[in-house]
Amino acid sequence: MPKTKDLPGGIIIDVGSTARNKTGSWRTFRPVVDLEKCTGCGICEKFCPEGCITIKKVKGYDKPKCTIDYDYCKGCLICMEECPFKAISSVVESK
Amino acid sequence: MPKTKDLPGGIIIDVGSTARNKTGSWRTFRPVVDLEKCTGCGICEKFCPEGCITIKKVKGYDKPKCTIDYDYCKGCLICMEECPFKAISSVVESK
Amino acid sequence: MTMHEITVLGRGGQGAVTSAYVLAKAAFHDGKESQAFPFFGVERRGAPVFSFCRISDEQIKLRQQVYHADYLLVLDAALLDNVDVISRVKEGGTVIVNSTHAPDKLKSAKGINIHHVDATNIALKIIGKPFVNVIMLGAFASISGLVSLNGLKKAIDEMFASKPEVAKLNKKATETIYKSMKN
Amino acid sequence: MTMHEITVLGRGGQGAVTSAYVLAKAAFHDGKESQAFPFFGVERRGAPVFSFCRISDEQIKLRQQVYHADYLLVLDAALLDNVDVISRVKEGGTVIVNSTHAPDKLKSAKGINIHHVDATNIALKIIGKPFVNVIMLGAFASISGLVSLNGLKKAIDEMFASKPEVAKLNKKATETIYKSMKN
Amino acid sequence: MAREVMEGSQAVARIVANCDVKVIAAYPITPQTHIVQELAKMHADGLIDCEFVNVEAEFSAISAILGATAAGARSFTATSSQGLALMHEVVFAAAGMRLPLVMVIANRALSAPINIWNDHQDSIAERDSGWIQIYCESVQEVVDSVVQAYKIAENKNVLLPVMVCMDGFYLTHVYEPVEIPPKSKVHKFLGKFNYPYKLDPKKPLTMGPLGFPADYARLRKQLAEAVWNSKKVIKEVHDIYAKQFGRVYGDGLLEVYGDGSIALVAMGSVCGTIKDMIDKDELKDVCLVRIRTFRPFPKDEIVEVLKDRDAVVVLDRNISLGNAGAVYLEVRDALYDEKDKPKVVDFVVGLGGVDVNKATLNYVVEKARTVKSGHVEIVDGSEVSSSY
Amino acid sequence: MAREVMEGSQAVARIVANCDVKVIAAYPITPQTHIVQELAKMHADGLIDCEFVNVEAEFSAISAILGATAAGARSFTATSSQGLALMHEVVFAAAGMRLPLVMVIANRALSAPINIWNDHQDSIAERDSGWIQIYCESVQEVVDSVVQAYKIAENKNVLLPVMVCMDGFYLTHVYEPVEIPPKSKVHKFLGKFNYPYKLDPKKPLTMGPLGFPADYARLRKQLAEAVWNSKKVIKEVHDIYAKQFGRVYGDGLLEVYGDGSIALVAMGSVCGTIKDMIDKDELKDVCLVRIRTFRPFPKDEIVEVLKDRDAVVVLDRNISLGNAGAVYLEVRDALYDEKDKPKVVDFVVGLGGVDVNKATLNYVVEKARTVKSGHVEIVDGSEVSSSY
Amino acid sequence: MGIGLRQFAPGHRTCAGCGSAIVFRHVLEALGDDVIICQATGCMEVTTTPYPETSFKVPWIHVVFENAASVATGVKRALKAQGNNHTRVVAMGGDGGMIDIGFGAVSGALERGEDIIIIVYDTEAYSNTGLQRSGGTPFGASTTTSPAGKKIPGKQEWKKNIAMIAVMHRAKYVATANPAFWADLQAKVRKAYEMEGGTRLIHIYSPCPIGWHVDPSKTIKVAKLAVETGLWMLYEVEEGKLKINYKPKEFKPVEEYFKLQGRFKHLLGRKDIIEMVERHVREHWEMMEKVEKEGIDLPKLV
Amino acid sequence: MGIGLRQFAPGHRTCAGCGSAIVFRHVLEALGDDVIICQATGCMEVTTTPYPETSFKVPWIHVVFENAASVATGVKRALKAQGNNHTRVVAMGGDGGMIDIGFGAVSGALERGEDIIIIVYDTEAYSNTGLQRSGGTPFGASTTTSPAGKKIPGKQEWKKNIAMIAVMHRAKYVATANPAFWADLQAKVRKAYEMEGGTRLIHIYSPCPIGWHVDPSKTIKVAKLAVETGLWMLYEVEEGKLKINYKPKEFKPVEEYFKLQGRFKHLLGRKDIIEMVERHVREHWEMMEKVEKEGIDLPKLV
Ligand SMILES: Cc1ncc(C[n+]2csc(CCOP(=O)(O)OP(=O)(O)O)c2C)c(N)n1
Ligand SMILES: Cc1ncc(C[n+]2csc(CCOP(=O)(O)OP(=O)(O)O)c2C)c(N)n1
Ligand code: SF4
Ligand code: SF4
Ligand code: SF4
Ligand code: SF4
Ligand code: SF4
Numbered sequence A, B: 001m002p003k004t005k006d007l008p009g010g011i012i013i014d015v016g017s018t019a020r021n022k023t024g025s026w027r028t029f030r031p032v033v034d035l036e037k038c039t040g041c042g043i044c045e046k047f048c049p050e051g052c053i054t055i056k057k058v059k060g061y062d063k064p065k066c067t068i069d070y071d072y073c074k075g076c077l078i079c080m081e082e083c084p085f086k087a088i089s090s091v092v093e094s095k
Numbered sequence C, D: 001m002t003m004h005e006i007t008v009l010g011r012g013g014q015g016a017v018t019s020a021y022v023l024a025k026a027a028f029h030d031g032k033e034s035q036a037f038p039f040f041g042v043e044r045r046g047a048p049v050f051s052f053c054r055i056s057d058e059q060i061k062l063r064q065q066v067y068h069a070d071y072l073l074v075l076d077a078a079l080l081d082n083v084d085v086i087s088r089v090k091e092g093g094t095v096i097v098n099s100t101h102a103p104d105k106l107k108s109a110k111g112i113n114i115h116h117v118d119a120t121n122i123a124l125k126i127i128g129k130p131f132v133n134v135i136m137l138g139a140f141a142s143i144s145g146l147v148s149l150n151g152l153k154k155a156i157d158e159m160f161a162s163k164p165e166v167a168k169l170n171k172k173a174t175e176t177i178y179k180s181m182k183n
Numbered sequence E, F: 001m002a003r004e005v006m007e008g009s010q011a012v013a014r015i016v017a018n019c020d021v022k023v024i025a026a027y028p029i030t031p032q033t034h035i036v037q038e039l040a041k042m043h044a045d046g047l048i049d050c051e052f053v054n055v056e057a058e059f060s061a062i063s064a065i066l067g068a069t070a071a072g073a074r075s076f077t078a079t080s081s082q083g084l085a086l087m088h089e090v091v092f093a094a095a096g097m098r099l100p101l102v103m104v105i106a107n108r109a110l111s112a113p114i115n116i117w118n119d120h121q122d123s124i125a126e127r128d129s130g131w132i133q134i135y136c137e138s139v140q141e142v143v144d145s146v147v148q149a150y151k152i153a154e155n156k157n158v159l160l161p162v163m164v165c166m167d168g169f170y171l172t173h174v175y176e177p178v179e180i181p182p183k184s185k186v187h188k189f190l191g192k193f194n195y196p197y198k199l200d201p202k203k204p205l206t207m208g209p210l211g212f213p214a215d216y217a218r219l220r221k222q223l224a225e226a227v228w229n230s231k232k233v234i235k236e237v238h239d240i241y242a243k244q245f246g247r248v249y250g251d252g253l254l255e256v257y258g259d260g261s262i263a264l265v266a267m268g269s270v271c272g273t274i275k276d277m278i279d280k281d282e283l284k285d286v287c288l289v290r291i292r293t294f295r296p297f298p299k300d301e302i303v304e305v306l307k308d309r310d311a312v313v314v315l316d317r318n319i320s321l322g323n324a325g326a327v328y329l330e331v332r333d334a335l336y337d338e339k340d341k342p343k344v345v346d347f348v349v350g351l352g353g354v355d356v357n358k359a360t361l362n363y364v365v366e367k368a369r370t371v372k373s374g375h376v377e378i379v380d381g382s383e384v385s386s387s388y
Numbered sequence G, H: 001m002g003i004g005l006r007q008f009a010p011g012h013r014t015c016a017g018c019g020s021a022i023v024f025r026h027v028l029e030a031l032g033d034d035v036i037i038c039q040a041t042g043c044m045e046v047t048t049t050p051y052p053e054t055s056f057k058v059p060w061i062h063v064v065f066e067n068a069a070s071v072a073t074g075v076k077r078a079l080k081a082q083g084n085n086h087t088r089v090v091a092m093g094g095d096g097g098m099i100d101i102g103f104g105a106v107s108g109a110l111e112r113g114e115d116i117i118i119i120v121y122d123t124e125a126y127s128n129t130g131l132q133r134s135g136g137t138p139f140g141a142s143t144t145t146s147p148a149g150k151k152i153p154g155k156q157e158w159k160k161n162i163a164m165i166a167v168m169h170r171a172k173y174v175a176t177a178n179p180a181f182w183a184d185l186q187a188k189v190r191k192a193y194e195m196e197g198g199t200r201l202i203h204i205y206s207p208c209p210i211g212w213h214v215d216p217s218k219t220i221k222v223a224k225l226a227v228e229t230g231l232w233m234l235y236e237v238e239e240g241k242l243k244i245n246y247k248p249k250e251f252k253p254v255e256e257y258f259k260l261q262g263r264f265k266h267l268l269g270r271k272d273i274i275e276m277v278e279r280h281v282r283e284h285w286e287m288m289e290k291v292e293k294e295g296i297d298l299p300k301l302v
């Protein structure tokens, strides 16, 4: 199979390849989910611009919960703002 | 005063100069006004594409009448068609 | 190599261009090479327009306009008032005018032959409308001998393929003129 | 002729470009020639961005990017994870990082001097917001001696002419840093 | 495969219909209109099985056939002058995207003043864009070049858009004998269009991304090389076509006619008139060097045929205002490094439809004998009697 | 008249505000945006007394300032790349109509791929149009050239539109010391705009008619001569300006820097880097020949300064795909008839914003020593280490 | 002096019987002398300004096909900047120039509320280039690019409603007009002329006998029938209020209109299509009359 | 897999909190896999396809800024000609690309009734180039080319009503949407997807926190307020029938909306302007509600 860089005209065949670019490094604030409070309602998931929230099974809980993929989370905190159960808080990112 | 052909960029200062071009020569049919029938209502004047009809004093008549400037009349016969008094007829042009 | 150049003069809307095209087709049917093209202005209906045709025994490469025609067809005698026809004809060339009478305005010069034919009348009689552009070619064929009547008829059929009735009447009128001139 | 090149590394939105601009203005106020320009990407807020400044005693004609800076200012220590800072500094050059502690990830090489200053903390204290881009220049001025504190203040006033309050706080914080480093 | 007398525009429409074109999008402009009208008629009559899009502007015409080509359909448009100028931005983009479009240009002068007649300024102004440009002498050549254009454009080593340039009125409106290669033969020659990178939900890909400096420069270099290298394919396609259809246009890039020591370099329909004069020995000691592909510019080939002449007289039907004609500039560049190279002069002729007739050609050749190399002159027609 | 450190774009806005401009119409595009934004801000603050039109596309931007100029108002627009490409049709029309527009071009590469960085392809692709083109090296030169541009354009013997070209980012986004000549002095220098043929109900006239072939060709010839002859006025304006404002840019058309026997021919901001290298003797035996006005092309002047060099190395920040860089082609034409003329080679550099740094310049000059005349090479940056 | 002759000389090269020429005479008469015309390429540009001649006696400029509204924008702004607030600026173009290729510029001017008058003279086709289909071409009409062929019977899309589209742009004033109703036409142009600020757009029916295959003498006849059949509604929208200016007592059959015109020849006897067109007319009238009756406030300028 | 991730990968370079990114996720999710996207230049093109990377997993093409609708036209026609009648073709662009510079192409597609879906994601400014004024910018907003200055307080023209303009073009389906009402948004996109023939246009509110000077976390808050204040009406027009999808019980004060956004900062406390905006909202609602109530038949595709 040809590689993207071998193709003429700037055609890209590695679809979805921005996923290589971990935008988590941009984050200044980190959203943190309080799994106790999270009802798994999924509202945060709908509004995350990065699509980096999934509502899924988490160890220790029966109901699925909000899970954030910090590889991509840019720290906009929309999830925190929109969570009706105040289940998300923020901390300053420190690496 | 400068002449049009001396100006740059194709600017034309001889405004209205198409009047030099006597479109009467295009005519195949010639509209002929029957001054007896013409009431001078001016309807033909309104619809002539060339603007070559004027309603004005004509020798021998008190009321103004339809007068055609054959220098420009192209012979479309709209005037004939639109005259409510059938005051205009047409003849084949012959020069 | 002999090449002949023909100019057709008419009014916008009168079909001078079609005329040259039909002529080119006719000559080609006669086994000759041909080329026809209009002089394009922006004039609308009614204004004088030219079109041109070349007929030759060999491939025609030349693509300039026709300046001095061997034959010049005038579809409308009234145009002679406005257009200097003689300057567009070669020495010893031929002008064919659609007119009821010998065009008095046209002074022969440079040994130019002047013919006339009452095409309008024939058109009105046969076609029912004053369509003279194609049928004037009958006169041309007859006078010049550069195309055959048959070639013309084939060309007319082709040109008016979608209107067979028009083709038929035009052929008839063309033939009428052709024959009238032969006499 | 001595010319010095400075690179500022920050995140989109953090004002790295403004920082270089203020520096260029400051140097000019000190009677030097200067030039500042951004490296323009299409990244939005949050992504790493560079900007550059040149300071010289003579007219600056050079217009290439800065590849190996004499001084490199890092507005956000977290960027050190993603950006190879050392490769962008000259041998014997200087890196100044906004950080509470000596950046352990940054291994000095090529005789490079590494400084740090807790600009964020000072910014939060004095300005009330973590705006470090301009005030980091206080550290630069202090360490390099290439611009005066006065020049910086003038430049800040000019840059924030429409926001005198912002200018005032920035000047204050800049001075604080400048003085803290002098000690 | 008999010849038939028809209008140049009609011939274009008929060959396009035989090329298995799937999408046509166009906007009318004199003197291109008859091409589009003829295609519209065939479409309305069900004689050509394709999509026909009456777009609202030329910008959309080229955009639509670009999209259609990207989606794997062989496409066609034609335009002229102001229409081509309006497409300018997308003309560049199409080449950069390496999409094998084919477009017929009915060459016409550019405004202002507005003028509907022939010169080459419209397509010459696109010479930087990366399109292959073929300038034709006759209707037959236009017909043959359209077929060749698809074959060249779609070649995997080329993948470049092609303009087939025909002189407005001189070729679009002329009736002359022409052979339209039949559908079956053309289909066989071209094969099915099989764009390797087409937009297809089954094989998703991204086209037209943002290129950062290094990638942009690399892709441009790749593009530049593709254009240079297309010379080979153009010649090959020309040769195979010649074998199958029996018509030869020089080597596909360049044609030399006659063997005089003065070379007249020209493009387009005026070459017919020059040939006629050479045949009749009306131009003493003159040969014609006809550039068929101005892009890629046949630099080496031109040097070969010009370097030993006494004089080279370039006829430019365009002018790069503030310098000289485009053909002249590039011919001079090509010859620059030759020893004992000929004198080269430029005559900008036939702007805005002024007829380049025998009188003009005589004037040019005679004048060329007397002037020094480097002479650039605009012949506006007033120099020669119009009644040659 | 003190200098001040400011952004190139801001400097443009400020000088425009000092030129008594009455109508500004523009559409945003990177890297031109800051110019327009700065003007918008001044306008909203009441600091510039003019009409400001936020048009819906560049086609309308140039159309609006064309209309405004025709109606007798000094006008301004700025654009870049795709925006200039979109204007293409009207760019030609404006010159044909002999309207003295002034437009700043923030030079940027053309799509595809889309790229926002600097090269000269956008304005080079308009070189046929009849516009005067001034390529600037520094922000100061842009500022001075805008003033000169109005003076040149409005000269009764010129009446041509002018593009002032500044490298995107390199000049638009740089902060550096610059002097903005004050309003009063600029007004005095320029005088009131007094277009002799303006649209005015009191003196009706017709602009932009249809030109038949003979008239069209005559008007084109007149236009071509106006562009050629503008050289004289450009020089004069440059000299008077130099006297009044104290800054000199060669002779206004061309600038020679250093005296090496190898001439580097270049345009735009890269000339600064070359000068720096010459100053530091980093380019052995090299001099810079900077073309300031690519249109009109300073042919005779260039021959004068190049003919006795050993080699001429052209840096083209553009390429006419299918041949070579535009500057190279024209330089070779200019030198064609010289005896013992130098070898001339072409390096196409800095496409799409690739930095033309010292490493590149070194590479080019060293390579130039070894290759034969006629060598054309695209340097995409991969040839030289990026970490010079 | 005859109507419009003060502004528009004879000798122009329009075809005999040209409806656009009639429209121009009345428009120019109504505009008077204190005006600048910015015109798009098209029949009425090509036929009126064959260099070195011009039919116009008022200042007139043509640049290209697409930009009349933008050139007018610049001209108007220039006048304003020079302190001239009296001269009116008019952008004038055909259906091609204003409804299709130049519609972006028209829409831009409307959006900015440019203080200009936009006149669309609608020949329902690109007349200048030989009668190609435009957005203004009515459903079913045969044109050279939407020919009535064996498979497709003419144009298959409805006419673009430029007037109501302009209303939705909050134009200051929108009106439709027709040369057969020349007094109404002149009054509307005059009204637009007298207004200040905001964009005024007038959409004018302009029969093209050559292109429509109508006998030249029937130009006005056809124009009248367009109104009497309801196909061309005369109305105006001012300050958001719609007013229908003329309501035929009874609509004449569409076929009567079609009969006069070669472009519809293929539809004669095509009951299905003719009924569809009549239904379409009815629906349009129903909508417009309801809007008028209910006094619905259409978008307006502030 | 998260919403839209099947079609649209993370790692794109949009700003943190970008509303357009949220819009894209939902639009792409609703469109599914059997689709081809033709996109205009703008934020969502530049941030998603930095060569050699791309966020898209469905076929996607970008050519230039102005021509998304025309490229889509070509793509759709090509599919049709190749016998593919299932794949949907979508032209997607911002307010700049679709309401201003590319509106000519959009209008052309609507006029021809192209079988495509047109999605306008409206950031009410040219976000990509640094927040310049567009036809979509609302009255009073400060942008970099309509800055709130000492003399002029932001943009002085009303927002261009692209949706109703499309209705007047007889679009097959027109709808407005808002990411805060994501289910409604997805349903509308899906409805447009299922339809065949005719142009469907969806106009989507897309908050740009950076450009609007809104805290990134407030993107959805602002979007909701736009609806609650009545400034952004959710409606659809199908077969000529208007349906308003959501009517706030009571309109929230416009000032609440303005307060969150730096672009309106200069208008806080400007009672006169705020009242004007509120009157404007009221009038728009009155018109639309009347049209809905009276069951006025808007222009429709045959
Ligand atoms: C960009 C461009 N495309 C095409 C043309 C060719 N053209 C000139 S006028 C015209 C049609 C004009 O139609 P319309 O605006 O309806 O005016 P009309 O001729 O009908 O009066 C066309 C297609 C052109 N001049 N420029
Ligand atoms: C012809 C042309 N003019 C200008 C530009 C510069 N440009 C690129 S994107 C853009 C603005 C895009 O605005 P919008 O369509 O609203 O999308 P957004 O960035 O807001 O998502 C501009 C002005 C361009 N690329 N092409
Ligand atoms: S919105 Fe809150 S409660 Fe709902 S899933 Fe997200 S974090 Fe959990
Ligand atoms: S902070 Fe923003 S990007 Fe991160 S998970 Fe929450 S919504 Fe997504
Ligand atoms: S319309 Fe008839 S009656 Fe009236 S003025 Fe004309 S000719 Fe006379
Ligand atoms: S025939 Fe036509 S042109 Fe002549 S006067 Fe009557 S209306 Fe006028
Ligand atoms: S073609 Fe039609 S619009 Fe044009 S001049 Fe003739 S009649 Fe008038």
Ligand code: SF4
Binding pocket: D044, H013, H014, H015, H017, H018, H019, H020, H021, H043, H044, H047, H123, H127, H128, H207, H208, H209, H210, H211
């Ligand atoms: S500028 Fe606005 S629209 Fe663009 S990526 Fe940032 S937030 Fe999104």
Ligand SMILES: [Mg+2]
Binding pocket: G094, G095, G096, G121, G122, G123, G124, G125, G126, G127, G128
């Ligand atoms: Mg029309």
Ligand SMILES: [Mg+2]
Binding pocket: H094, H095, H096, H121, H122, H123, H124, H125, H126, H127, H128
């Ligand atoms: Mg936007």
